[in-house]
Amino acid sequence: MDRRLNKGIAASIFGIAALAAGVAGFAAHAGAAEQWRHGIVEAKGDAGFLFQAAEGGFDDKHGLNIGMVEFTGGTTTLKALISGELDSFEASPVVAFSAMQQGADIKIIGCDWPGMTYTVFSGLDIKSPKDLIGKSIGVSAPGSLPAMFAQLALEASGVSSDQISLVNAGGSANRVRAVSLGVVAAAASSSEYAVNADSLNIKPLLSGAKVTPKFVKVCLMTTGAKIRERHDDMVKFLAAEMDGLNYALTHRDAAVALAHKVAHLDADDKSAAFIYDEAVENKAVSPELVIPVDNLQWTYDQMVRLGALKEKADVHDFIDGSLREEALALAGK
Numbered sequence: 001m002d003r004r005l006n007k008g009i010a011a012s013i014f015g016i017a018a019l020a021a022g023v024a025g026f027a028a029h030a031g032a033a034e035q036w037r038h039g040i041v042e043a044k045g046d047a048g049f050l051f052q053a054a055e056g057g058f059d060d061k062h063g064l065n066i067g068m069v070e071f072t073g074g075t076t077t078l079k080a081l082i083s084g085e086l087d088s089f090e091a092s093p094v095v096a097f098s099a100m101q102q103g104a105d106i107k108i109i110g111c112d113w114p115g116m117t118y119t120v121f122s123g124l125d126i127k128s129p130k131d132l133i134g135k136s137i138g139v140s141a142p143g144s145l146p147a148m149f150a151q152l153a154l155e156a157s158g159v160s161s162d163q164i165s166l167v168n169a170g171g172s173a174n175r176v177r178a179v180s181l182g183v184v185a186a187a188a189s190s191s192e193y194a195v196n197a198d199s200l201n202i203k204p205l206l207s208g209a210k211v212t213p214k215f216v217k218v219c220l221m222t223t224g225a226k227i228r229e230r231h232d233d234m235v236k237f238l239a240a241e242m243d244g245l246n247y248a249l250t251h252r253d254a255a256v257a258l259a260h261k262v263a264h265l266d267a268d269d270k271s272a273a274f275i276y277d278e279a280v281e282n283k284a285v286s287p288e289l290v291i292p293v294d295n296l297q298w299t300y301d302q303m304v305r306l307g308a309l310k311e312k313a314d315v316h317d318f319i320d321g322s323l324r325e326e327a328l329a330l331a332g333k
Contacts, residue, residue, distance in 0.1 A: 033059070033060065033063055033064055034063060034233050035064075035065050036059070036064045036065065036233060037085070037086045037088075038066055038067065038068055038087065038088050038089065038090070038237070039071060039080055039086045039088070039089030039091075040068055040070055041072070041077060041091055042071065042072060043070060043259075043262045043263040044172065044190060044259075044271070044275075045190075045259050045263065045265070045274065046113070046117075046190070046192070046259065046272075046275050046279070047258065047259040047262040047263045048248055048255030048256055048258045048259035048272055048276060049112070049245060049249075049276075049279065049285055050112070050113075051068055051262045052244030052245060052248045052255065052258065053066055053241045053243065054068050055262065056244050056248075056254075056258070058240040058241075058243040058244040058247070059237075059240045061240065062236040062239050062243075062330070063236060064233060064236050064237060064240060066237065069086065073140070074095035074144075074145070075144075077091055078095055078096055078106075081106070082099070082106070084223075087222065087226055087230060087233075088109070088220055088222040088226070088237065089221055090113075090219065090221070091218060091221070092216070092217060092218060092219075093219050093221075093299060094143070094145045094308075095145065096108075096221055096318075097299075097303060097309060097318070098143065100313075100317075100318045101311060101313060105223045105224040105225060106222070106223055106224075107221065107222055107223065107224055107227065107319065108219045108220070108291060108296070108315075108318055108319045109221065109222055109227075109234070109238065109320055109324060110219065110220045110238055110241070110291060110324045110327075111218065111286060111289060111290060111292060111296075112218060112286060112289055113217050113279070113284055113285050113286070114284070114286055114290065114295065115209060115279065115282050115283060116209055116213065116215045116216075116217050117208065117209065117217065117275060117278050117279055117282065117284050118145075118146075118149050118189070118190060118191060118215075118217065119189065119190075119191045119193070119194060119204045119205070119207055119208060120150060120186055120187070120205045121186060121187055121189060121197070121202045122185060122186035123179055123185055123186070123201070123202060123203075124201055124202070126185060126186060128157075129154055129157035129158065129206060130159060131185075132164055132185055132186055134163065134164070135165070136164070136165045136166075136167045136183075136184045137165065137166050137167070137184060137188070138168075138178045138183070138187030138188070139166050139167070139187070140170065142166070142308070143303070143308035143309075146187075146188040147166055147308075148215075148302065148306065148308060149208060149215060150186075150187075150188040151166070152211075152215060152302060152306075153188070153206045153211045153212055157206060161306065169183065169184055169187055172189045172190050173193075175189045176189050176200065177200075180200040186205060191204070191207070191208070191275060191278055192272075192274050192275040192278075193271070195270045195273075209278075214298040214299065215295070215298075215299055216295050216296050219296075220238070220241065220289065224320075231323070234323050235326045235330060238289060238323055238324055238326075238327035239328075239330040241289060241327075242288060242289060242327060242328070245285060249285060249287055255272075256272045259272035260272055288324075288328065289327070291319055291321055291324065293316065293319065296315045297315045300315050
């Protein structure tokens with residue numbers, strides 16, 4: 001069975017009804033194993049890590065059948081979770097903090113990719129971050145991961161938010177393409193695009209691992225209602241994720257091959273190998289799904305300081321670490 005459902009579903013185009021139809025198709029083929037619907041922003045070079053539990057049989061080991069539901073953006077994935085169409089999703093906590101602040105029943109249950117493998121790419125004419133003063137920087141929506149990262153990365157390099165203009169340049173690939181075409185002077189995007197920098201006439205200017213080491217990239221999230229409704233299955237899901245990530249970290253060739261399969265990468269595409277090596281070098285992936293509370297608090301506080309959030313909060317209120325502790329025992333860690 002193809003576990004990847006409805007690639008690129010977006011509520012802005014098809015609505016939640018399309019997702020429901022895809023989930024129904026998944027249920028019809030799921031067999032005896034408990035079904036688990038997990039949302040993710042569309043597969044890229046990092047898929048060798050993020051899809052390992054579902055594609056590598058680690059869900060079967062724990063009696064689950066994980067259906068990976070792909071979306072074009074984190075906000076759409078969040079809406080599907082809140083509507084009850086998903087059991088969990090993974091994205092930047094930046095995507096969920098605003099909804100959490102407004103009382104949405106969302107909980108962080110683990111962080112699989114806390115390290116910031118993100119980069120500010122610029123045109124070849126940009127010699128230093130200060131050359132970007134007065135210029136346009138490609139991001140996605142205001143308050144999004146790319147927008148927050150761009151602001152914080154440049155700020156750490158001596159360029160304040162009021163010295164640049166943030167413009168919506170679309171998804172990751174489109175933002176990089178906008179730099180290549182000279183539409184924007186720089187853009188924030190996943191680090192894997194560095195592998196094609198020469199052919200795109202762009203260059204990596206600022207590395208997230210170096211300039212924003214406290215910024216948390218990706219966490220696993222669910223709702224309090226799902227925790228109450230499917231507690232035991234959620235523990236199994238987290239244990240499967242732990243097993244899958246541990247396997248990926250110790251089997252480079254298999255993880256890279258899976259990324260090529262899932263993301264439909266060309267045989268000569270080196271982005272999966274690049275992001276794999278960067279993740280390992282920077283210890284960006286956590287097979288124990290460690291929840292870095294201090295870094296999450298820092299990320300939240302920066303959003304408040306930069307105006308993306310209105311009120312301060314204690315991120316402990318947004319976390320349920322008990323499921324992770326149970327999953328560690330189940331996974332034998």
